Amino acid sequence: xxxIVAHEIGAKLGRPVSLARFDIxxxxxxxxxxxxxxxxxxxxxxxxxxxxxxxxGRLSLRIDVPALLRSRGRDIVVREVTIEHPEGNLxxxxxxxxxxxxxxxxxxxxxxxxxxxxxxxxxxxxRFNDPKLKADLRVLIHTEQPQAGxxxxxxxxxxxxxxxxxxxxNFTGGSILSLRDPKKPYPVxxxxxxxxxxxxxxxxxxxxxxxxGANLELDIAGQDLAHLYPILGLPLAETPxxxxxxxxxxxxxxxxxxxxxxMVGQSDLSGNFDVDRGYERPLITAxxxxxxVLLTDLGGFLGTAPxxxxxxxxxxxxxxxxxxxEASPALLPDEPFDLGKLRKANFRVHYKGEHIQxxxxxxxxxxxxxxxxxGKLILQPLNFAVGQGSIVSSLLLDASQDPIHAAxxxxxxxxxxxxxxxxxxxxxxxxxxxxxxxxxxxxxxPAEMLANGDGDIKFFMNGGNxxxxxxxxxxxxxxxxxxxxxxxxxKTTVRCMMSDFGLEKGMLQTRAFVFDTDxxxxxxxxxxxxxxxxxxxxxxxxxxxxxxxxxHAPIEVTGALKNPSIKPDPGTLGVKAGLAVLTGLLATVxxxxxxxxxxxxxxxxxxxxxxxxxxxxxxxxxxxxxxxPPVTKGGARPSQ
Numbered sequence: 001x002x003x004i005v006a007h008e009i010g011a012k013l014g015r016p017v018s019l020a021r022f023d024i025x026x027x028x029x030x031x032x033x034x035x036x037x038x039x040x041x042x043x044x045x046x047x048x049x050x051x052x053x054x055x056x057g058r059l060s061l062r063i064d065v066p067a068l069l070r071s072r073g074r075d076i077v078v079r080e081v082t083i084e085h086p087e088g089n090l091x092x093x094x095x096x097x098x099x100x101x102x103x104x105x106x107x108x109x110x111x112x113x114x115x116x117x118x119x120x121x122x123x124x125x126x127r128f129n130d131p132k133l134k135a136d137l138r139v140l141i142h143t144e145q146p147q148a149g150x151x152x153x154x155x156x157x158x159x160x161x162x163x164x165x166x167x168x169x170n171f172t173g174g175s176i177l178s179l180r181d182p183k184k185p186y187p188v189x190x191x192x193x194x195x196x197x198x199x200x201x202x203x204x205x206x207x208x209x210x211x212x213g214a215n216l217e218l219d220i221a222g223q224d225l226a227h228l229y230p231i232l233g234l235p236l237a238e239t240p241x242x243x244x245x246x247x248x249x250x251x252x253x254x255x256x257x258x259x260x261x262x263m264v265g266q267s268d269l270s271g272n273f274d275v276d277r278g279y280e281r282p283l284i285t286a287x288x289x290x291x292x293v294l295l296t297d298l299g300g301f302l303g304t305a306p307x308x309x310x311x312x313x314x315x316x317x318x319x320x321x322x323x324x325x326e327a328s329p330a331l332l333p334d335e336p337f338d339l340g341k342l343r344k345a346n347f348r349v350h351y352k353g354e355h356i357q358x359x360x361x362x363x364x365x366x367x368x369x370x371x372x373x374x375g376k377l378i379l380q381p382l383n384f385a386v387g388q389g390s391i392v393s394s395l396l397l398d399a400s401q402d403p404i405h406a407a408x409x410x411x412x413x414x415x416x417x418x419x420x421x422x423x424x425x426x427x428x429x430x431x432x433x434x435x436x437x438x439x440x441x442x443x444x445x446p447a448e449m450l451a452n453g454d455g456d457i458k459f460f461m462n463g464g465n466x467x468x469x470x471x472x473x474x475x476x477x478x479x480x481x482x483x484x485x486x487x488x489x490x491k492t493t494v495r496c497m498m499s500d501f502g503l504e505k506g507m508l509q510t511r512a513f514v515f516d517t518d519x520x521x522x523x524x525x526x527x528x529x530x531x532x533x534x535x536x537x538x539x540x541x542x543x544x545x546x547x548x549x550x551x552h553a554p555i556e557v558t559g560a561l562k563n564p565s566i567k568p569d570p571g572t573l574g575v576k577a578g579l580a581v582l583t584g585l586l587a588t589v590x591x592x593x594x595x596x597x598x599x600x601x602x603x604x605x606x607x608x609x610x611x612x613x614x615x616x617x618x619x620x621x622x623x624x625x626x627x628x629p630p631v632t633k634g635g636a637r638p639s640q
Contacts, residue, residue: 001022001024002021002022003019005019005022005036006018006019006022013041013102014102015041015042015043015044015053015102016041016042017039017040017041018038018039018040018042019036019037019038019039019040020037020038020039021035021036021037021038022034022035022036022037023035023037027065028065029065030065030066031062031063031064031065031079032062032063032065033060033061033062033063034060034061034063035058035060035061036056036058036059036060037057037059038055038057039055039056039059040052040054041053041054041055043093043099044093044097044099046093046094046095046097047093047094047099051089052089053088053089053090053099053100054086054087054088054089054090054126055086055087055088056084056085056086056087057084057085057086058082058083058084059081059082059083059084060080060081060082061078061080062078062079062080062081062117063076063077063078063079064077064079074113075113075115076113076114076115077115077117078114078115078116078117079117079118080117080118080120081116081117081118081119081120082120082122083119083120083121083122083124084121084122084123085122085123085124086121086124086125086126086141087124087125088100088125088126088127089126089127089129090127090128090129091127091128091129091130092129092130092131092132098130116177117176118151118152118175118176119143119154119175119176119177120152120175121141121142121143121154122142122143123142124139124140124141124142125138125139125140125141126138126139126141127139128158128160133162133163133230134161134162134163134164134230135160135161135162135163135167136160136161137158137159137160137161137162137167138158138159138160139156139157139158140156140157140158141154141156141157142155143155143175151174151175151176152174152175153172153173153174153175154171154172154173154174154175155170155171155172156170157169157170157171158170158192162194162230162231163194163195163227163230163231164230165195165196165197166193166194166195167192167193167194168192168193169190169191169192169193170190170191170192171188171189171190172187172188172189172190173186173187173188173189174186174187185204185206186204186205186206187203187204188201188202188203188204188205188216189201189202190202194227194231195222195227196222196223196227196313196315197220197221197223197227197228197231198221198222199218199219199220199231200218200219200220201216201217201218201219201248202216202217203215203216203217203248204216214248214249214250214251215247215249216247216248216249217245217246217247217248218244218245218246218247218248218257218260219243219244219245220242220243220244220245221241221242221243221244222241222242223241223313223314223315223318224238224239224240224241224242224315224317224318225237225238225239225242225264226238226239226300227315229341233282233344234275234282234284234345235338235341235342235344235345237300238299238300239264239265239297239300240265240266240297240311240314240318241311241312241313241314241315242262242263242264242269243262244260244261244262244264244269245260245261245262246258246259246260246261246273247259252278253276253277253278254274254275254277255274255275255277256272256273256274256275257272257273257274258272258273259272260272264297265294265296265297265311266294266297267290267292267293267294267298267353268290268291268292268293269289269290270288270289270290271286271287271288271289272286272287273285273286274286279346281343281345281346281374282344282345282346283345283346283347283348284345284346284347284348284349285348285349286347286348286349286351287349288349288350288351288352289351289352289353289354290351290352290353290354291354291355292353292354292355293353293355293356293357293366294357294358295356295357295358296358321335328562329533329560329562329563330447330533330561330562331533331560331561332446332447332450332530332533332561333445333446333447334445334446334447334448335445336444337397337399337404337444337445339375339399339402339404339444342372342377342397342399343374343375343399343400345372346371346372346374347370347371347372347377348370348371349368349369349370349371350368350369350370351366351367351368351370352365352366352367353365353366353367356384363384363385363386363391364384364385364386364387365383365384365385366382366383366384366385367381367383368381368382369381374400375398375399375400376396376397376398376399376400377395377397377398377399378394378395378396379393379394379395379396380394380395381393381394382394382395386415386416387415387416387418388414388416389412389413389414389415389416389432389433389434390413390414390415391410391411391412391413391415392410392411392413393408393409393410393411394408394409395407396408402444403442403443403444403448404442404443404444404449405440405441405442406439406440406441406442406443406449407439407440407441408437408438408439408440409437409438409439410436410437410438412433412434412435412436412459413434414432414433414434415432415434416430416432416433417430417431417432417433417461417464418430418431418464430464430465431461431462431463431464431465431494432461432462432463432464433459433460433461433462434459434460434461434462435457435458435459435460435499436456436457436458437455437456437457437458438455438456439453439454439455439457439503440453440454440455441453441454441506447530447533450506450530451506451530451531452505452506453503453505453506453530454503454504454505455502455503456500456501456502456503457499457500457502457503457508458499458500458501459498460496460497460498460499461494461496461497461515462496463494463495463496464493464494465491465492465493465494467491467492492517492518492519493517493518494515494516494517494518495516495517495518496514496516497514497515497516498512498513498514499512499513499514499524500513503530505531506529506530506531507527507528507530507531508527508528508529508530509527510524510525510526510527510537513525519543520541520542520543521541521542522539522540522541523540523541523542524537524538524539524540525537525538525540526557528561530561533560533561533562534558534559534560534561535557535558535559535560535561535564536558537556537557537558538554538555538556538557538569539554539555539557540554540555554568554569555567555568555569556569
């Protein structure tokens with residue numbers, strides 16, 4: 001029977017098979033024993049002729065004969081399997097096809113079934129090599145005898161490289177597979193490290209032969225969630241070091257991580273995560289919540305390093321990004337988005353942050369809906385709460401084309417100015433800020449998008465006060481600046497601030513900038529070139545009170561946007577921007593500040609300036625009808 005059995009096995013597997021010995025015992029009992037010794041299975045045809053997939057010193061199968069007879073040989077129930085000294089070399093061949101992949105005849109796969117009971121393995125040793133996965137592992141496997149009345153345990157260990165990272169793993173499971181009592185699910189205990197990423201999985205599986213009915217607890221930690229892409233095939237954003245724990249389940253095409261919690265950087269994160277692989281691209285659905293989140297931890301979603309300097313256990317690539325950003329003369333993030341990863345999966349994510357910490361502004365809440373479909377990413381809404389106000393925005397990144405098309409819309413609605421000033425840890429103030437920004441551009445990094453961008457930006461401020469040091473330093477009023485630093489006075493009243501900027505092909509040009517305070521009017525004019533990231537801006541002060549030490553020269557802000565030069569220009573009187581352009585901003589002011597605001601006076605002054613006859617100074621009243629004409633130099637009146 002030996003050559004016939006070897007031929008039949010080889011025909012089913014589509015591989016050359018050799019067999020040193022074949023034996024059948026207890027054939028007429030309910031459990032026949034089949035023994036194969038010296039079993040060797042060759043590789044597919046594209047491998048060298050003398051190469052092998054693997055071999056088994058001795059293979060013993062205890063078969064349920066009545067079940068085999070009832071099904072006329074179609075249902076095979078193997079009560080016990082004993083495998084002694086199995087060895088294997090699992091790898092892809094010259095054509096790229098893996099030698100561990102078998103194509104069984106269609107009729108066999110549809111009409112036959114195989115159920116396996118207990119498995120005992122002695123001294124198993126395998127090598128797994130796959131260049132696509134950048135993996136080269138040596139796996140040892142054996143069965144441990146039962147202890148304290150328990151069942152035998154299947155033990156495996158692996159060491160080598162995976163995803164081009166050092167890998168080490170240990171697995172312990174039950175020895176009985178499909179023929180189990182449903183009340184005693186299959187136990188699983190797995191601990192593995194791949195480079196800096198550690199995965200621990202512990203629990204049970206009801207049906208291990210189909211990997212169904214999981215009741216597992218997952219504990220995963222690492223330097224960056226993006227490192228999971230070569231491990232799990234999920235294109236996640238870059239993050240700071242993380243640790244997450246939750247309940248893992250799967251069935252059909254779904255993998256679910258439920259009720260998980262943990263930390264990502266300095267931010268806590270909890271929620272539910274579902275992966276559906278039943279589509280051309282995996283569909284990832286998540287509902288996430290953070291009670292406290294550091295805004296820099298979300299940097300990976302914005303195209304910049306998601307860390308701060310000196311973060312513990314920081315990924316090497318993040319350190320390099322931060323060092324490069326620090327050394328770069330550019331201010332705007334220029335790291336390109338990974339177009340390939342953006343097109344690998346679809347996402348539906350809802351995220352809520354209860355309390356946000358940011359270096360530039362102490363935000364209160366964050367809520368976002370993210371969808372990614374075939375490379376087209378939409379964040380709508382992306383909303384922040386600041387005090388009693390809000391920042392309402394939406395963002396589009398269309399990575400289905402190259403370069404990416406980006407569009408953003410942002411509304412600042414009655415934002416608490418005091419909350420904004422707290423971030424400076426130096427200046428104080430209160431009031432209400434409003435505004436609107438509409439931007440659109442093309443590029444594969446945030447810097448490229450803005451360098452090719454177009455749009456409008458408008459900001460306003462209503463009432464309140466701001467540290468007088470800010471206003472006095474703009475006017476180079478050294479005496480008042482010194483007093484302000486000492487706390488005398490510590491604030492100055494703000495009536496209104498209005499600004500309007502236009503962005504065209506990367507050039508941000510000032511249309512209007514007026515800051516109306518008790519101490520002075522501050523007027524700004526100039527531009528910011530986002531193509532080469534430079535600024536050329538001028539601030540001029542119109543003081544409202546006399547001061548002996550005041551120097552009313554304009555302030556020039558010039559040079560690189562990341563590190564501009566701020567200095568007075570005593571040789572210039574400054575160019576004052578006209579106020580007439582403010583008249584068209586009333587509707588946007590009301591949207592950002594509400595109906596009740598103090599900018600009406602400034603707009604009325606602008607309207608009067610726009611209606612003034614040519615040659616009449618802006619802001620001057622019209623001559624009353626019937627009044628004498630103005631007196632010229634020397635006292636003479638102009639002729640009629």
